[in-house]
Amino acid sequence: MSAVLDHPGDHAHGHAHDHPSGWRRWLYATNHKDIGTMYLWFSFAMLLVGGVNALLLRTELFQPGLQILRPEFFNQLTTMHGLIMVFGAVMPAFVGFANWQVPLMIGASDMAFARLNNFSFWLLPVAASLLIVSYFVPGGATAAGWTLYAPLSVQMGPGMDLAILALHLMGASSIMGSINIITTILNMRAPGMPLMKMPMFCWTWLITAYLLLAVMPVLAGAVTMVLTDRHFGTSFFNAAGGGDPVMYQHIFWFFGHPEVYIMILPAFGIISEVIPTFARKPLFGYSSMVYATASIAILSMIVWAHHMFTTGMPVTGQLFFMYATMLIAVPTGVKIFNWVATMWRGSMTFETPMLFAVGFIFVFAIGGFTGLIMAVAPLDIQIHDTYYIVAHFHYVLVAGSLFALFSGTYYWIPKWTGHMYDERLGKWHFWASMITFNITFFPMHFLGLAGMPRRYADYPMQFADFNAVVTIGAFGFGLSQLIFLWMVIRCIKGGAKASDRVWENAHGLEWTVPSPAPFHTFETPPVVK
Amino acid sequence: MKPKRMADALAVAVLGGWASIAAAIGDMPGGPKVNQLNLTAPVTRIAEEQHWIHWFVMWICVAIFVAVFGVMFYAVWKHRKSRGHAPASFHESTAVEIAWTVVPFLIIVGMAIPATRMVVEQKDTANADLTVKATGYQWKWGYDYLKGDGEGISFLSMLSTPRDQIEDRNYPDAKARREQNPTYLMEVDNPLVVPVNRKVRVVITANDVIHAWYMPALGVKQDAIPGFVRDTWFKAEKTGVFRGQCAELCGKDHAFMPIVVDVRTEADYLKWVEEKKKEMLARTDDPTREWQLADLNARGEKVYAANCVACHQANGKGVTGSFPALDGSKVVLGKSQAQLDVVLHGRPGTAMAPFRQLSDVELAAVVTYTRNAWGNKASDNVVQPSEVTAARR
Amino acid sequence: MMQADRQPASRRKAGMAATFQAVGASFFGVRGRGSHERDLAGLHPVRVIVAGLLAAALFVLVLVTVARMAAG
Numbered sequence: 002m003s004a005v006l007d008h009p010g011d012h013a014h015g016h017a018h019d020h021p022s023g024w025r026r027w028l029y030a031t032n033h034k035d036i037g038t039m040y041l042w043f044s045f046a047m048l049l050v051g052g053v054n055a056l057l058l059r060t061e062l063f064q065p066g067l068q069i070l071r072p073e074f075f076n077q078l079t080t081m082h083g084l085i086m087v088f089g090a091v092m093p094a095f096v097g098f099a100n101w102q103v104p105l106m107i108g109a110s111d112m113a114f115a116r117l118n119n120f121s122f123w124l125l126p127v128a129a130s131l132l133i134v135s136y137f138v139p140g141g142a143t144a145a146g147w148t149l150y151a152p153l154s155v156q157m158g159p160g161m162d163l164a165i166l167a168l169h170l171m172g173a174s175s176i177m178g179s180i181n182i183i184t185t186i187l188n189m190r191a192p193g194m195p196l197m198k199m200p201m202f203c204w205t206w207l208i209t210a211y212l213l214l215a216v217m218p219v220l221a222g223a224v225t226m227v228l229t230d231r232h233f234g235t236s237f238f239n240a241a242g243g244g245d246p247v248m249y250q251h252i253f254w255f256f257g258h259p260e261v262y263i264m265i266l267p268a269f270g271i272i273s274e275v276i277p278t279f280a281r282k283p284l285f286g287y288s289s290m291v292y293a294t295a296s297i298a299i300l301s302m303i304v305w306a307h308h309m310f311t312t313g314m315p316v317t318g319q320l321f322f323m324y325a326t327m328l329i330a331v332p333t334g335v336k337i338f339n340w341v342a343t344m345w346r347g348s349m350t351f352e353t354p355m356l357f358a359v360g361f362i363f364v365f366a367i368g369g370f371t372g373l374i375m376a377v378a379p380l381d382i383q384i385h386d387t388y389y390i391v392a393h394f395h396y397v398l399v400a401g402s403l404f405a406l407f408s409g410t411y412y413w414i415p416k417w418t419g420h421m422y423d424e425r426l427g428k429w430h431f432w433a434s435m436i437t438f439n440i441t442f443f444p445m446h447f448l449g450l451a452g453m454p455r456r457y458a459d460y461p462m463q464f465a466d467f468n469a470v471v472t473i474g475a476f477g478f479g480l481s482q483l484i485f486l487w488m489v490i491r492c493i494k495g496g497a498k499a500s501d502r503v504w505e506n507a508h509g510l511e512w513t514v515p516s517p518a519p520f521h522t523f524e525t526p527p528v529v530k
Numbered sequence: 531m532k533p534k535r536m537a538d539a540l541a542v543a544v545l546g547g548w549a550s551i552a553a554a555i556g557d558m559p560g561g562p563k564v565n566q567l568n569l570t571a572p573v574t575r576i577a578e579e580q581h582w583i584h585w586f587v588m589w590i591c592v593a594i595f596v597a598v599f600g601v602m603f604y605a606v607w608k609h610r611k612s613r614g615h616a617p618a619s620f621h622e623s624t625a626v627e628i629a630w631t632v633v634p635f636l637i638i639v640g641m642a643i644p645a646t647r648m649v650v651e652q653k654d655t656a657n658a659d660l661t662v663k664a665t666g667y668q669w670k671w672g673y674d675y676l677k678g679d680g681e682g683i684s685f686l687s688m689l690s691t692p693r694d695q696i697e698d699r700n701y702p703d704a705k706a707r708r709e710q711n712p713t714y715l716m717e718v719d720n721p722l723v724v725p726v727n728r729k730v731r732v733v734i735t736a737n738d739v740i741h742a743w744y745m746p747a748l749g750v751k752q753d754a755i756p757g758f759v760r761d762t763w764f765k766a767e768k769t770g771v772f773r774g775q776c777a778e779l780c781g782k783d784h785a786f787m788p789i790v791v792d793v794r795t796e797a798d799y800l801k802w803v804e805e806k807k808k809e810m811l812a813r814t815d816d817p818t819r820e821w822q823l824a825d826l827n828a829r830g831e832k833v834y835a836a837n838c839v840a841c842h843q844a845n846g847k848g849v850t851g852s853f854p855a856l857d858g859s860k861v862v863l864g865k866s867q868a869q870l871d872v873v874l875h876g877r878p879g880t881a882m883a884p885f886r887q888l889s890d891v892e893l894a895a896v897v898t899y900t901r902n903a904w905g906n907k908a909s910d911n912v913v914q915p916s917e918v919t920a921a922r923r
Numbered sequence: 924m925m926q927a928d929r930q931p932a933s934r935r936k937a938g939m940a941a942t943f944q945a946v947g948a949s950f951f952g953v954r955g956r957g958s959h960e961r962d963l964a965g966l967h968p969v970r971v972i973v974a975g976l977l978a979a980a981l982f983v984l985v986l987v988t989v990a991r992m993a994a995g
Contacts (some may be wrong), residue, residue, distance in 0.1 A: 008854060055952040064551065065715075066708055068698045073782040083637050098532040139851040146779045152756060153781060154738040156881050158852070188554055197956075197963050240757020246740055247755060281611070288959035293952035299979055311777075312753045313734075313760030316653045320646060320990035327638045331631060338630045341602045346618040347609045359606065364600060370591040377587055377641065379648035382751045383569055383580050386742060386777040448586075451566035454748035454777045457785040459696060462708065463562040465551035624955040631953050646993045 028123075031115035031189075033100045036122050040097030043125055047089030048403075050133070052479050054082040063472040065462050073441065075458035076144035077160075081132065083147025084164065087264070088171045089129055091402050095267040096121075096178045098409055099206050101417065103182060104513035105400075105518060106200045108191025108527045113184035114177075121177040124252070128170035135163035136436060146456060148257070151249040153237035154227050161231065165224045167496035172217040179210035179217075191510065193529035197291070200509055201284060205270030205292050208298050212259045212266075215302070215409060221258040223249060225266045247312050255303035261299040266294060269336055270406030272358050274509070275353040275412050276340050280347030281506040286339045293339075302331040319378050326376040333369055337362060352504075353427030357408035361400065362436050368396025371446070389449025395442045396527065407434070415499035417516030420494050426488040431480035438464070439475030556711060560747070560790075560824040561773035563715045570746035573768045587641055594637075609770070645796050652749075655763045658722060658731030662894055666734075666741030666754035666776070668883050669783035669840065670903030673722050676733065680803040683810065686887075689786045690719045696786075716773040721790035722804075725799035728767045736882040738876075742778035744860040745791060754776055766793040781881060782852075783840050815891035817915040823846060823898065826912065830899025833892045838900075841881060845902040853881065867912045890918040939974075943967055946974045950982065 021029060030036050048239050054074070058078045061070045070078070099116065106109055112118045117358025135142040143149065155159055186207045190199065227239040227249070236242025238249045277284045284290065306314060306322040315320075340362055344511075349355070371393040375381050384390065407430070444467040449455075453464050460468065499516040512524045545598040550564075557563040562570065609615045631674075659676035664671055674684040678773040695708040696715075708714045724730050728743040734743050736754035744751040766772075770912035774789040794802060835844075838856075842848050846857035856862050861869050873893060885893065893914040901908035945962040948954040954962075 009978040015594050035557075035946045055865040064705075065697055066704055071849070072785065075848070076779070076782065076784070104690065141851060144781070150779070152739060153779065154740065155878075156781065195963060197959055202576050238617075245758070247758070253816070280655055282611075282619065286620050286623075286627050286953075287621065288954045289952060291959070292949045292954045297951040298974070299950065303979075303983060310791050311751045312666070312755070313762075316994040317987070317990045318651070319649050320993055321986055324642060324647060324986055324990060327642055330636075330638060331634050334634050335627070335631055335952050337598065338627075341598060341605070341622075342626075344602060344605045345609065346615070346620075347605070348615050348617040349606065349609055350611045351606075359602075366595065366598070370595060372586070373591060374587050375643075377583060377645045377646055379576075379652055380580050380583050382652065383577075383584075383746065383749060385751060386744075445566070447567045450569050451562045452570055452744070452774065453562070454744065454775050456779045457775075459715060461553045461558060461562060461786045462712065463552050463558050463564050463566065465563050466553070469551070622956055624953065627953045631951060650994060 012162065013449040030122075031111075031119055033104050033112045033115075033118065034417075034520065036112075036118050036516060037097045037100030037102075038123075038147045039122055040093050040100055041379065042183065043122075044092075044094035044097060046483070047085055047093070047108070047129060050129075051082050051090055052086035053457075054078045054085065054198045056475060056479050058063050059472040059475040061458060062388075062460070062468050064469065065460055070458065073144060073456040075139065076146075076456065077136070077142040077150060079194045079456050080144050080146050080149075081136070081142050084132060085129075085444055086398075087147065087260070088168070090319070091133070091264050091369055091398065091406075092171075092175065093125055095168075095209075095264070095402075096182075097242070097414075098202075098267065098271070098406070099178075099182050102204060102413065102511060103185055103203055104189070105416075105514065105522060106188060106203055106509055107186065107194060108523050108529065109185060109189035110521065110523045110526075112181050114181050115187060118181055119366075121174040121181070122351045124170045124174040128167040128174070131163045131167040131170070135160035135167075138163065139482045145335050148250075148253055149227065149389075150253075151227055151230065151246050155230050155238065158276065162228065165228050168224050172221045175213050175217050179213040180207055182210045183214075191523070197288070198529065200270075200288060201273035201287065202267070202270035203482050205266040205273070205294055208294050209263050216256040216263075219252060220260075220527075226252075227338065231316070249311050250312065254308045255275040255302075256488050257308065259298075259301045261394075261397070262297055264402045266297065266302045268361070268402045268444050271412070272340060272411040273360055275358040275408050276343050276353045278504050278507045279352065279358070280344045280349050280411070282343060282347040283347075284339070285342035286335075290339055293335045296332040297329060300325060300332070304329055307378075307381070311385045317383075323376060323378040327373065329495045330369065330373050330376070337366055337369070340369065352411070353422070353424060354412035354429055356428065357404050357411065358433045361404040361408060362437075363394060364400030364438070365403065368401060370392055370403065370461055371396065376445065384449050386455055387449035387456055388445040388453050390457050392442050392445035393451060395445070399442070400438060404434070405513050406432075409457075410485075410489075410503075413511070414489070414492055414510060415503045416514075416516050416518055418496075418514075419499055420492050420496035421489050421499050422492040422496065424482055426491070428485040430481060430488060433484060434478065437474050437477035437481055441471055443473075443480050444470050444474075533668075534821065535723065548771040549877040551709070552670075555712050557715060559714050560771040561713065561892075572749060572771060573747045573766050573770070574630060574749050574764050575767070576648075576652055576764065577747060579651075580749050583644060583648065585678040586644070590637060591639070594634075595917045616716065624855075641790045647829070652762070655731045655761045657729065658763060661731045661733060661790050662722065662724070663733045663735070663745050664722070664748065665887075666736035666738075666743070666753065666780065666787075667887070668738045668781050668881065669776075671722075671743070671787060671789060672737075672887060672911055678728075679725070679800060680766045681805070685720045685806075685810075686836075687718045687720045687722065687790070689788055691715050691786075713773070715776065715786065716788045716790070718788055718790045721771065722793045723794060723799060723802050724766065725796050726766055726769050726793050728796075729763055731761055733759055733761045735759045739780050740777050740778050741780045741787070743774075744777035745772060745774035745789060747772040747774075748791065753779055766791070769793045769798075786840075815889060815915070817890040819915070821891075821894070821912075821914060823902070823912050826898040827847055827902055828897035829891070830897070831903075833888065833896040834899050834903075837885065838896065846900070846906075847864065856900050857906060858882060862900050862906055863908045866901070866910050866917065867921065869900075870913070870918060873897060874918075886922075890915040890922070895916045928950075942970050942974045943978065946971065946978045950978060 138159045141160055143157050143164045144163040145154035186203055228234040230237055236244040238244045240245045304326045307326040448467050501515055502512045551566040583923045588867050661676040663674040663676050672686045675681050695704050695917050698704045702847040734754045736756040741754040750762050752760055752762040772791045776787045841853035842856050850853040876882045894913045897913045901911045
């Protein structure tokens, strides 16, 4: 190990010899590409774990009645599905992209704090193990929903304490990751790359990192208060002791709403890289995109209570949060218009990254519109906590974040592995995902409008058909992701040699280095013209 | 009705030849229709307005959607390389961007105006003709008539769908039974009864964790928050039975605590009030009387089945890891005082809620029952209601 | 322009009006590239942050006032 630490600058000859191999390469990793790879594999593993949770609960919901699960275990599955997907799959995947791409895109040799980077990754498997172990403690995993609302979360068994600990670790990991990304972007750009020439992906990550810094400590505070309420006799959320259960929701959603944008802004960044490449035309309104992202970040901090319209806020509160929430639709709309304008009069080709990007815009917009519908407070009274909201956030998180992550993977994987992926597999993956996604989540809108509440282990007979359709779609969607896994494995093992530029119209520093990107890149900073 | 038939056809298409379960049973009276696509048919003005604003916002969204994606798919179709389209190079137009920022802003203002009016209306709980308190318990609702006709009436309202229709693992013919039950999971023993065309204010709170009182047909949803009181209101314009469910995750039996509101004519309502009051009077047990073991046991078994069985199970064995067994439990076999303490005050930090809302006789009966049921033979095996009265102080 | 961006923060001299204009643009979400470049060259980062906080407070205040008026 000391060999690695002692010669960080000794890159002149034979890179293959100056870093450890075998397990040491990964455990002691300080190279942004290795750490990025670990982040991506970790998040994919978590996607599968969270997916298995989802399929188990969808199996129970295939028909009315309780067939395979007890309701208390069902609640554990819904809770863990949420926690694992949000904190284990989506967030680390974006950090993985940041690790691989930010230094390559700004012409830096690595991330600013290499060992901090290592530490923030290795906290994650520990946190994930805590979550998974919690299934096996007495009482099982926490079943309070991913939002962990008090006082239900105060009632839980020791599984809840493990979940709180896991959230602390993942929060610490995110905060360290953000500090690293901010420092890298602000200080390590290649000469001649002012902020306003920076790729959109770096911009969105910069703003996301600030959001993370602002709100992850708030989450840590909220769950710590639950912890002390559980074990140390405080009563932050217990009315009998002078506390207030609704205060938990205010604190949680002050974190939770910016969190939504934390999971979507880097996705906007990826889409803003992919579309110009395949439209062979520069991004329309680059400056406005930057400002719209900033605008979304600012607004995201003052809309949290739209998750709480049914808690019984006073009229003024209800109206304030309704207005602010409706306003946030505007900058989001501007982004969609900008992407469409980028495609307009371009010269488009539709390789898999572009398919996923166009699919993203189309399906994400549906999620955006249902968001607008729910922002209307008097109407939200009807659809709050029903399957309508389940449909909405899967449209923005699966079709939004996840499709963008797929788009980015197909876009950059030739640079990572040095091989072209199998285009046929990619197209199969896209169409299978797109179709089964909609079969899974579109009928949920109807269930929600008809009044089926979310987090229900059983439901009236009249909801049976849509639930059966949803379950079939869910299995299809789950299986479609195996195509992705197969594509990635094949792309690592071999395939057509990728050129340096990979895509005909790809611009940006990452395309100036060889494919696969060597272990060390930009040891002498490139000069941007 | 056409879109509904399309939905049925879609269900059949995706499910293959396999028959639709929902269609076989028919619509639920006062509840969801088979493959219902839209909000529940309204019976209050608020719910009607919700329908209206839903369509209003929806059509605006559809129009924007068609316009934006019409443009996008036109571009996808025409401006592709394979058709030899050469890329343009424009990448900015501040005027266009200002236009497509200002126009959505104005549309949103247009949506906010009717929405604002509705929020103010929904929040106006003043001048109610009848005030009812709804209390969420894990996992049932309690109703107390606080003001107006029927003042003083109070009862609990529990799911009346029997477990042998729900649990396929314990009852092999559960499926056959529930397929005969059109109100499966949305039926209760004692519905909330209210008069038609009267403004009913519902004061909502909870005993243990947060629940939510959700009645789609009335256009009402309000969280029930332990230790705090919130209110909402409705004025039903049609008589009939209407059904809803708990909408906030409240633990194990979240899906099994429905809400049923029975809207009656003024005369029928007053008749019901009369009957209910008589019934309550007859049911009032004298807590000072000495009870026999057999009577307490018989009563206790019913109380146990209604309040305890969901967690501690009919065989008293509980659920390993989640809910402790009562059969052979040290608390149950020990001093009755300690057990009464747990039942009255619950165990903070666990799923064991306080059961203060039950009467002294009911508590004495259920405690006596657990001390004699299954393999239990506690030393002081009879607990009298008077002991509960004492323990409450 | 490249040089301008690399100027030390202390030597950037853009007035109050320009700072608030840039912050306002970021609230509105539209900005032309030319003005954007001027912003980046001329604005002092600390002043932008202060202006941003002030503008956010003002925005919240306006929205609360509108909500209060609407609530009657």
